[in-house]
Amino acid sequence: MSDKKYIILGLIIFVVIVTFPLWYNRGKAAPAPDLILTEAAKAAKVCVRSTDYMKAEHMQLLDVWRDTVVRRGARIYVSPDGKEYNMSLSNTCLDCHSNKAEFCDRCHNYASVRPYCWDCHIDNPKEKT
Amino acid sequence: MDSSRRRVLQLFGISSLALMTKPVLNAFAKEEKLTEEQPVVLKDAANALKAEQWAMVIDTREFESEDDFEPLIEACHQIHNVPHLENKRHEIKWIWGTHYHSAFPGKAARFLSEEVEHRPYLVLCNHCENPPCVRACPTRATWKRESDGIVLMDFHRCIGCRFCMAACPFGARSFNYRDPRPFIVQTNKAYPTRMKGVVEKCNFCAERLAVGQMPACVEVSEGKLTFGDLYDPASEVRELIRANYTIRRKQQLGTEPSVYYIV
Numbered sequence: 001m002s003d004k005k006y007i008i009l010g011l012i013i014f015v016v017i018v019t020f021p022l023w024y025n026r027g028k029a030a031p032a033p034d035l036i037l038t039e040a041a042k043a044a045k046v047c048v049r050s051t052d053y054m055k056a057e058h059m060q061l062l063d064v065w066r067d068t069v070v071r072r073g074a075r076i077y078v079s080p081d082g083k084e085y086n087m088s089l090s091n092t093c094l095d096c097h098s099n100k101a102e103f104c105d106r107c108h109n110y111a112s113v114r115p116y117c118w119d120c121h122i123d124n125p126k127e128k129t
Numbered sequence: 130m131d132s133s134r135r136r137v138l139q140l141f142g143i144s145s146l147a148l149m150t151k152p153v154l155n156a157f158a159k160e161e162k163l164t165e166e167q168p169v170v171l172k173d174a175a176n177a178l179k180a181e182q183w184a185m186v187i188d189t190r191e192f193e194s195e196d197d198f199e200p201l202i203e204a205c206h207q208i209h210n211v212p213h214l215e216n217k218r219h220e221i222k223w224i225w226g227t228h229y230h231s232a233f234p235g236k237a238a239r240f241l242s243e244e245v246e247h248r249p250y251l252v253l254c255n256h257c258e259n260p261p262c263v264r265a266c267p268t269r270a271t272w273k274r275e276s277d278g279i280v281l282m283d284f285h286r287c288i289g290c291r292f293c294m295a296a297c298p299f300g301a302r303s304f305n306y307r308d309p310r311p312f313i314v315q316t317n318k319a320y321p322t323r324m325k326g327v328v329e330k331c332n333f334c335a336e337r338l339a340v341g342q343m344p345a346c347v348e349v350s351e352g353k354l355t356f357g358d359l360y361d362p363a364s365e366v367r368e369l370i371r372a373n374y375t376i377r378r379k380q381q382l383g384t385e386p387s388v389y390y391i392v
Contacts (some may be wrong), residue, residue: 070285122322
């Protein structure tokens, strides 16, 4: 047991290195981004589902929309409150949320997710070419 | 290891305790459900056009030169954001003109009417009833829609293997060797573009049929192209096929093309 002090020292160094990112970045967490709603979105008050649902589940919703439109050919989404929407990212979602940079991108950048929707789907249908 | 009776009983006890932890873990694992489980309805638009098998009849007698195709090609390519690439090897085309021997190889009689031989022929995806491209696709990114017989593409799923291009006997499919966006002359904001590495082709304007409109080429053709349900005996296409002698491309291959040509 004569190496005890080396082992303890090594363990301490190991723990310090492993936890380095935790204590180094302590208190420096980036604040959650503020999303800006467009006037159209404010006026509409509700999205196709409740805000909480959209915050948590919009990716699943879009996935269902994608498969339904592309593979089944159905294009109308009837929300729980009975309103009908055309299932289209560019033409429905971004018609209201026409500020992609301040709405979609802010949160996606914060969460470090890089959806590749925009490789094909056009950002903003209202923008002039 | 000491294998006394006491030890064995202890092991049994601990094992039965371990068996009881699963429901407890499940209870913890159950995530908090935000979502109100309301049923949502996904449906077609009321004015969507429906058919058992969409088909097109092209009256080739009405076309004098390839210039007559220009407005049709232009309308299609503009609506679908088809890029215009000069390089023939990178070219993307959904609908285009070709000459008789390319459109109908092996169909030429000796001393064929020169008028028929030199007439231009408009070609596009035939939306075959037995599409070989669909069988070739390893990811089911292309499939024949049961509801109306259109051979569709899911660009999300396409991995760009180009098996479908090899399988298609009509060359109806094009591959995006380059990012198409810089080559789109005028972007239609209502329709997505494609990205580098996917195959694309004519979709019989499925997105227009869904909102009650005829395909773009049919709309601008002023009656030279007719579109309708092949299995509806009263449809306009059936009327034309009955009244005129029509041919189809490479019929001997058994793919059953849905585009008919009046010659």
